[in-house]
Amino acid sequence: MRVRAPPAIGGAGGGSVRARDIHGTIGYDLFNRYVVTIDYEAHTITLLEPGAFTYTGSGTVVPVDLEHHLPVVGASIVTRTRGVIPVRLHLDLGSSTYAVRLSQRIVAAYGLSHDTVTVHGPFGVGVGSASEGELLRMPALKIGALTISRPSTALSHERDGPFGATAGTDGTIGEPILRRTRLTLDLPIALTLIF
Numbered sequence: 001m002r003v004r005a006p007p008a009i010g011g012a013g014g015g016s017v018r019a020r021d022i023h024g025t026i027g028y029d030l031f032n033r034y035v036v037t038i039d040y041e042a043h044t045i046t047l048l049e050p051g052a053f054t055y056t057g058s059g060t061v062v063p064v065d066l067e068h069h070l071p072v073v074g075a076s077i078v079t080r081t082r083g084v085i086p087v088r089l090h091l092d093l094g095s096s097t098y099a100v101r102l103s104q105r106i107v108a109a110y111g112l113s114h115d116t117v118t119v120h121g122p123f124g125v126g127v128g129s130a131s132e133g134e135l136l137r138m139p140a141l142k143i144g145a146l147t148i149s150r151p152s153t154a155l156s157h158e159r160d161g162p163f164g165a166t167a168g169t170d171g172t173i174g175e176p177i178l179r180r181t182r183l184t185l186d187l188p189i190a191l192t193l194i195f
Contacts, residue, residue: 028069035186038093040179053186059194062144066188072169073191077102077153078140079115087170091191095174099151100141101133103167107155118155133157141177146193148177 026045030036034047055061065072070090077085077100087106095101107113118134134155141148156163156171163171184192 031071031185031187032069035184037182037184038178039182041182050186055184055186055190055192057192057194059182059184059192060144060146062191062193064185064187064189064191067168070169071185071187071191073143073173075173076142077138078142079110079112080139081115082110082112084142085110089171089173090169091178091185092172092174093178095172096176097152098135098154098174099148099176100138100153100171100173101163102153102155102171103163103169104156104158104165105167106170108165112155131156131158131161131163141173143173143193152176 030047035050035053037046037048038044039046062073065088067090072088072090075087075089077087079085085106087102089100092101102112113134115138116136118136120132120134134157136153136155137150138153139150141151158164160166162168182194184194186192
């Protein structure tokens with residue numbers, strides 16, 4: 001099944017909302033039931049029965065863990081002064097502003113606020129409030145064999161919540177990276193990114 005999607009998928013998580021009609025959201029139930037390919041350039045979502053799917057392309061295949069129905073991938077951030085830091089990031093198809101958002105726990109553990117010059121600004125918007133953080137460009141993000149140069153990165157100042165000191169993951173990979181790909185989610189097995 002192929003579904004024509006709007007020019008942008010998502011828009012939550014602190015991003016500016018672009019003019020478009022939103023008729024609903026898709027989530028775990030759909031991604032768990034089908035192999036889902038999101039082609040941002042073609043503005044399509046393709047659903048396949050899991051038994052009918054075998055990937056044979058040249059994209060990067062990345063193992064995925066599911067935590068509380070969220071896809072989580074292992075990655076590494078390359079810093080200026082702290083070296084290469086392994087992180088666990090969940091995929092956030094609705095985070096349209098920043099390529100990477102990092103939790104307070106990982107920011108504090110590695111002193112990332114002092115890794116380079118940062119700018120204070122909006123980190124995200126939730127129900128009823130906005131949160132602040134520090135904004136910068138990390139030298140690189142590595143996901144499997146892929147290297148993304150200078151991703152826009154937001155560092156959380158939150159003590160609590162999904163980006164606080166007790167966050168379940170180290171942060172998120174957002175739409176600014178994902179929209180450069182053709183993304184296939186074969187949960188709970190793997191994620192395929194084609195740049």
